Amino acid sequence: MRSLIITCMCAVYTFFYLVQIGQARPVKRYDERTRMCRFLADGRLDWESEPWGTGGIKFREVCKSCHHRNNNKGATFIHAESYTSKAWNSIFTKRRKKCARDGSWNVLSEDELQMVNDYLYRNGDWTYDPNSADSCG
Numbered sequence: 001m002r003s004l005i006i007t008c009m010c011a012v013y014t015f016f017y018l019v020q021i022g023q024a025r026p027v028k029r030y031d032e033r034t035r036m037c038r039f040l041a042d043g044r045l046d047w048e049s050e051p052w053g054t055g056g057i058k059f060r061e062v063c064k065s066c067h068h069r070n071n072n073k074g075a076t077f078i079h080a081e082s083y084t085s086k087a088w089n090s091i092f093t094k095r096r097k098k099c100a101r102d103g104s105w106n107v108l109s110e111d112e113l114q115m116v117n118d119y120l121y122r123n124g125d126w127t128y129d130p131n132s133a134d135s136c137g
């Protein structure tokens with residue numbers, strides 16, 4: 001019985017390990033609105049799609065101004081890992097969430113929205129990979 005439990009646990013750990021390898025941080029993002037491929041690990045976008053770049057800064061300045069913990073704006077708590085990269089892309093492509101429709105996103109320019117999308121896409125759920133040089137900086 002005991003060895004069976006250990007075998008099962010090993011299988012589970014191996015599974016999550018393999019899932020993680022398969023889910024390294026994305027290096028490019030296809031943007032359906034502009035129909036362009038954005039290279040997130042190169043040049044200017046490499047900087048802008050990180051927490052210290054325009055994407056991360058605007059996410060905290062604008063989105064988090066409502067979506068912080070215990071806010072009184074009726075907004076759920078949201079951080080980069082609240083959604084997967086794919087889900088973030090869909091949120092920014094459709095722009096059908098309440099705040100996107102009521103104009104709360106309008107303080108951001110198209111360019112800035114793209115970079116917030118880049119940042120969330122690059123740092124979304126399942127993107128952290130301790131074995132990738134990209135995660136080490």
Ligand code: HEC
Nearest residue numbers: 062063065066067073074075076091097098099104105116
């Ligand atoms: C003025 C306040 C405000 C700002 C700014 C704002 N939101 Fe929202 N957002 C809301 C409210 C209110 C809702 C509806 C309640 C909810 O589901 O959180 C909402 C809903 C959402 C949802 C759906 C949440 C769910 O659980 O279904 C997402 C995702 C979201 N916002 C993302 C963003 C992003 C990304 C930004 C920045 C580009 C942003 N919001 C900026 C107030 C805001």
